[in-house]
Amino acid sequence: FPAAADGLGSIAIDTTQLNMSVTDPTAWATAMNNLGMVPVGLAGQQLVTDSICVPGFDPSLSMMTGITPINPMIPGMGLVPPPPPTDVPVVKEIIHCKSCTLFPPNPNLPPPSTRERPPGCKTVFVGGLPENATEEIIQEVFEQCGDITAIRKSKKNFCHIRFAEEFMVDKAIYLSGYRMRLGSSTDKKDSGRLHVDFAQARDDFYEWECKQRMLAREERHRRKMEEDRLRPPSPPAIMHYSEHEAALLAEKLKDDSKFSEAITVLLTWIERGEVNRRSANQFYSMVQSANSHVRRLMNEKAAHEQEMEQAKESFKNALTGILTQFEQIVAVFNASTRQKAWDHFSKAQRKNIDIWRKHSEELRNAHSEQLMGIRREEEMEMSDDDSGDNPTKKLRVDDSALAAQAYALKEENDSLRWQLDAYRNEVELLKQEKGQLFRTEESLTKDQQLQFLQQTMQGMQQQLLSIQEELNNKKSELEQAKEEQTHTQAMLKVLQEQLKSAKELAEINGHDESQANEINVLTVALVNQDREKNSEKRSPGLKSEKEALLIGIISTFLHVHPFGANIEYLWSYMQQLDSRISANEIEMLLMRLPRMFKQEFTGVGATLEKRWKFCAFEGIKTI
Numbered sequence: 001f002p003a004a005a006d007g008l009g010s011i012a013i014d015t016t017q018l019n020m021s022v023t024d025p026t027a028w029a030t031a032m033n034n035l036g037m038v039p040v041g042l043a044g045q046q047l048v049t050d051s052i053c054v055p056g057f058d059p060s061l062s063m064m065t066g067i068t069p070i071n072p073m074i075p076g077m078g079l080v081p082p083p084p085p086t087d088v089p090v091v092k093e094i095i096h097c098k099s100c101t102l103f104p105p106n107p108n109l110p111p112p113s114t115r116e117r118p119p120g121c122k123t124v125f126v127g128g129l130p131e132n133a134t135e136e137i138i139q140e141v142f143e144q145c146g147d148i149t150a151i152r153k154s155k156k157n158f159c160h161i162r163f164a165e166e167f168m169v170d171k172a173i174y175l176s177g178y179r180m181r182l183g184s185s186t187d188k189k190d191s192g193r194l195h196v197d198f199a200q201a202r203d204d205f206y207e208w209e210c211k212q213r214m215l216a217r218e219e220r221h222r223r224k225m226e227e228d229r230l231r232p233p234s235p236p237a238i239m240h241y242s243e244h245e246a247a248l249l250a251e252k253l254k255d256d257s258k259f260s261e262a263i264t265v266l267l268t269w270i271e272r273g274e275v276n277r278r279s280a281n282q283f284y285s286m287v288q289s290a291n292s293h294v295r296r297l298m299n300e301k302a303a304h305e306q307e308m309e310q311a312k313e314s315f316k317n318a319l320t321g322i323l324t325q326f327e328q329i330v331a332v333f334n335a336s337t338r339q340k341a342w343d344h345f346s347k348a349q350r351k352n353i354d355i356w357r358k359h360s361e362e363l364r365n366a367h368s369e370q371l372m373g374i375r376r377e378e379e380m381e382m383s384d385d386d387s388g389d390n391p392t393k394k395l396r397v398d399d400s401a402l403a404a405q406a407y408a409l410k411e412e413n414d415s416l417r418w419q420l421d422a423y424r425n426e427v428e429l430l431k432q433e434k435g436q437l438f439r440t441e442e443s444l445t446k447d448q449q450l451q452f453l454q455q456t457m458q459g460m461q462q463q464l465l466s467i468q469e470e471l472n473n474k475k476s477e478l479e480q481a482k483e484e485q486t487h488t489q490a491m492l493k494v495l496q497e498q499l500k501s502a503k504e505l506a507e508i509n510g511h512d513e514s515q516a517n518e519i520n521v522l523t524v525a526l527v528n529q530d531r532e533k534n535s536e537k538r539s540p541g542l543k544s545e546k547e548a549l550l551i552g553i554i555s556t557f558l559h560v561h562p563f564g565a566n567i568e569y570l571w572s573y574m575q576q577l578d579s580r581i582s583a584n585e586i587e588m589l590l591m592r593l594p595r596m597f598k599q600e601f602t603g604v605g606a607t608l609e610k611r612w613k614f615c616a617f618e619g620i621k622t623i
Contacts, residue, residue: 095178099137102194105177112176114197120208122149122165123201124172127158130182131189135159137182145171157192160199172196238265241274246282253289256296263290281425288418295411312374319371326364333357458604465601473594550589553577555596555614564600564611595619 092104105112126138135153142148142161146168153159163169176196183190239245252262266286269275275283336342336353345353557573558565571583590597596616603609 092178097137097140099140100133100180100182102141102175102178102180105179105193109177112195114173114176117198118200118205120166120204120211121169121198121200122204122207123160123162123199124169125158125160125195125197125199126172127195127197128180128192129157129159129194130180130192131157132182132187133157133180133192141175141180142172145169145175160201162201162203169198173198238268241269241272241279243279243282246279246286250282250286250289253286253293256293259293266290278429281422281429284418284425285422288415288422291418292415295408316371316374319367319374323364323367323371326360326367329360330357330364333360454604458602461604462601469598547589550574550581550586551593551596554586554590555616558597558612558614562613564613566609566611570612 091107094104095102126142129138135151138151138153138159138161139148145163147164148161149164150162151159161172163172173196175194178194179191180194181191185191249262249265252258253266255262266283270283333353333356336345337357342350553574554570557570567583567587571581571586574581574586590599590612596614596619597612598615600611600613601608602611
């Protein structure tokens, strides 16, 4: 019965297990043992001995570390014997529980079919339950497979069981095909054939996705740590140019041990564009210091070349000595193969000597070719002239020494000339700085005069603006007075005409004086109403209570700012109280009340700024 173990492995079956009585209380343990798994939460005798089980094995380790749980009964792990032949079926036993009994299916029938296992499956579908089966009975049967976290029972003789771990599902699948009977009843409602299959649950899939994401995070973290470990270190940050840093860099350039670091900083400063007319001399001296290292580097190169020549010579001498010893070893082998000594060796000894001789000859030939190659390279480096003539060699050596001395003298001359130029530039820079000191005093006086002139200009501009505002106000008042005068004259004419017509009508009709007095009272009232309308036109009133509140808040704000505030500052303050108000509304309201708020201009040119001030205390005196 190959599918009984469901890919988890099995163990060899003894004949005693095949002939076990159905009333054996350990039948359930025998069934789980045939499956090849250690039962979880099973009371009674342990199915697998401690010597076979992995000590301290925790199945929940997979959720914490991402390690796939290991079944200690898997074949090939060295824990259990190899599986039995496939033709030997696994016998299922009768399982006795407190409230029910499970009878195994016919072993000749094909194994029960199951659906494809969902990823991270911890939930099983159990169908074919007896109609009278309760949740407690289901709990009693399936808790032998492992810890149960939830049971959802339906009224249609099926349920869903969710386990704590994935491997517990395989134990529950083992029970598929068993016939369940409640107690000893033979009623049809108390029996049913179980069908256990994998179930797809959102909680299982969510936990599986969380586990996969955790493993992916661990993999990304591991890769990042590996990349950080293999990434080359960042270059050190280069400081910004300053006179102090330049002086320190000049000292580092003179030091042979710090030259490499200092020359990098100098190159970065030049590429950044730090060289200007003021710092040109300082940079020139640093470049001169860098050039002074050329001679040192040439001397170091010559010393290294000399060391290389000495190393080549010592290597050639050592190789010659090795080759000589190889020749001696080969001569010993050749002497051993001669007739006088060869006859006294055994067959095995002769074979070994022959092998050793051939190996030594091969090594000797390889070293000889290497030595000949070195000699050919030396001959190719030599000139076409006679290389064996010693006087010419001495002349060549003398010529090269003289050329080196001449080059050194030329370098010293150039360095001295550059130093002289640097000193001249420094002297010119000092002269320029002294001239600038005398000029600064004159420029200070000129700057002060310019400041005074600018201040006077600003005062005159402010006076001119105030005079212009007063002139505009006077003009507007004069125009209003003219309009009022013309209006009153027109009203007087109209009233006079009405009065005349009324008197004529009174004389004609014979009315008494009381009616005439009433007409006079009406005319006076009309005149007073006209005056009130004119006064309302002269000073436009507030449109709403909101404007009154705005005027009060603005007055309080400007009163605590005696030097005034621009419209943007005032608008930002009012925005905190009412976000719907705009700067244009505030400015129009301030312009409608010239006796309460006035506008002043401060600054010159680009710094010109308009400020509003509260002037109600001054304006009330002019009313």
